[in-house]
Amino acid sequence: MNSSVIKHGIRFVLLVLAQILIFKSIDLDTNGFSYFTIFIYPVFILLLPIRTPTVFVVLLGFLLGLTVDVFYDSLGVHAGASVFSAFIRSTILHLLEPRGGYEVNASPTKSNYGINFFFKYAAIFMFFHIVVYFSLEIFTPVYFNEIFIRTGFSFILSILFIIIYQYLFNPKE
Amino acid sequence: MRSLVQFLVQYGGVGLFFVLEAVCLYLVVNYNQQQKEIWLNSSNIISGTILNFRSDISQYYNLSDFADSLAADNARLKARLNNAQFVQTILMDSTKDVEKQQQFTYISARIVNRTIHLHNNTFTIDRGRKHGIEPHMGVIDSNPGGGIVGIVTNVSNNYSVVMALLHQEIKIPAAIRRNQYHGFLSWQPSNPTRINLIDVPKHGEIRRRDTVETSTYSALFPAGIPVGIVDTFWQDPGSNFHTISAKLINDLGNVQYVYVVNNLMKGEIVKLEEEASGE
Numbered sequence: 001m002n003s004s005v006i007k008h009g010i011r012f013v014l015l016v017l018a019q020i021l022i023f024k025s026i027d028l029d030t031n032g033f034s035y036f037t038i039f040i041y042p043v044f045i046l047l048l049p050i051r052t053p054t055v056f057v058v059l060l061g062f063l064l065g066l067t068v069d070v071f072y073d074s075l076g077v078h079a080g081a082s083v084f085s086a087f088i089r090s091t092i093l094h095l096l097e098p099r100g101g102y103e104v105n106a107s108p109t110k111s112n113y114g115i116n117f118f119f120k121y122a123a124i125f126m127f128f129h130i131v132v133y134f135s136l137e138i139f140t141p142v143y144f145n146e147i148f149i150r151t152g153f154s155f156i157l158s159i160l161f162i163i164i165y166q167y168l169f170n171p172k173e
Numbered sequence: 174m175r176s177l178v179q180f181l182v183q184y185g186g187v188g189l190f191f192v193l194e195a196v197c198l199y200l201v202v203n204y205n206q207q208q209k210e211i212w213l214n215s216s217n218i219i220s221g222t223i224l225n226f227r228s229d230i231s232q233y234y235n236l237s238d239f240a241d242s243l244a245a246d247n248a249r250l251k252a253r254l255n256n257a258q259f260v261q262t263i264l265m266d267s268t269k270d271v272e273k274q275q276q277f278t279y280i281s282a283r284i285v286n287r288t289i290h291l292h293n294n295t296f297t298i299d300r301g302r303k304h305g306i307e308p309h310m311g312v313i314d315s316n317p318g319g320g321i322v323g324i325v326t327n328v329s330n331n332y333s334v335v336m337a338l339l340h341q342e343i344k345i346p347a348a349i350r351r352n353q354y355h356g357f358l359s360w361q362p363s364n365p366t367r368i369n370l371i372d373v374p375k376h377g378e379i380r381r382r383d384t385v386e387t388s389t390y391s392a393l394f395p396a397g398i399p400v401g402i403v404d405t406f407w408q409d410p411g412s413n414f415h416t417i418s419a420k421l422i423n424d425l426g427n428v429q430y431v432y433v434v435n436n437l438m439k440g441e442i443v444k445l446e447e448e449a450s451g452e
Contacts, residue, residue: 080194
């Protein structure tokens with residue numbers, strides 16, 4: 001249990017660092033219009049143990065988002081998206097529950113439930129995360145096109161990196 | 174205590190979710206310039222819409238006050254029209270000095286009660302002694318097309334009763350606009366949309382669609398207010414006068430606002446005529 005907490009704690013720190021040091025600087029900016037933002041830090045919420053109570057997931061999501069926000073200088077935007085996706089995580093997991101149910105204390109990882117499961121899980125999760133993120137960032141339905149385009153690009157790239165992460169580290173929890 | 178914690182862990186997610194999203198929204202609009210501006214702008218639009226809506230409603234409730242004030246304004250403006258002035262033109266040598274003196278002023282009023290289907294109809298208006306109304310003042314329609322309403326008979330502090338045009342005792346001097354043949358307005362019960370003009374000299378030429386208007390002989394009404402349109406006319410056997418049946422220009426069944434006419438020179442006329450008949 002303790003080692004698990006430490007592991008997730010370390011992942012928290014490393015993902016935030018990766019996000020703000022590496023992915024923040026990957027940017028295709030033309031005329032002040034940034035086409036995408038790559039999200040890697042939500043992996044922390046994605047990989048929390050399945051049985052974690054929603055109340056903790058939401059709280060951790062808030063802390064994670066707020067930490068990223070501090071470095072992105074966009075207080076509340078990442079936090080809002082993270083809280084939202086953290087909240088719907090249990091619903092997504094419930095939808096994708098395999099026939100035999102989840103194992104106690106397992107994390108929803110590729111190594112535990114296969115790439116097929118993980119891809120669907122991550123895709124739904126990231127979709128909502130990114131939509132909420134851009135809604136909060138752009139903050140007006142007037143720029144619907146902008147929300148749409150940036151959600152699309154960001155979604156594809158983020159999913160790509162999240163899957164790569166799974167293959168690279170193949171975490172069990 | 175334990176069960177409370179357990180409850181919170183199990184079901185606190187939703188509550189915490191909403192609380193934290195609210196916190197995030199607060200942070201977003203308070204610490205991000207762009208979102209802050211959009212937020213302020215949008216909330217201005219929303220609050221502006223609500224305020225507009227509210228003022229629309231309150232305007233609706235204030236409508237009657239507003240109409241009252243407009244009617245009062247109109248009364249003031251009417252008093253400045255030419256037919257409310259007494260022209261005192263003095264011919265002196267070759268210079269012509271046209272001097273006008275105020276003859277009529279108007280008091281706006283609203284009809285609060287009426288009858289039109291009786292043999293002798295009366296209206297009640299919401300202005301009385303306090304507002305300067307006295308018996309024997311004329312009452313005209315606020316309708317810009319003209320029309321007269323009746324004559325004030327009784328006055329209390331705040332209300333007055335008007336003997337309507339649709340009253341058998343009514344007798345108001347009137348004339349045909351085209352040739353100024355004079356007669357008297359008189360009403361026969363049964364039709365609230367018509368009035369008779371009686372005692373018109375029989376040599377006067379009358380046509381259908383002539384306009385009947387208030388005459389200069391009347392001390393109660395300014396001259397020239399249209400009253401009705403000639404419909405039919407006939408001559409009673411052995412009589413030297415025409416009787417004209419005219420269609421009223423205004424609908425006395427739905428008149429809302431009226432003006433009470435105050436003739437500033439009526440006292441003078443009445444006194445003079447009394448002196449003359451007393452001799």
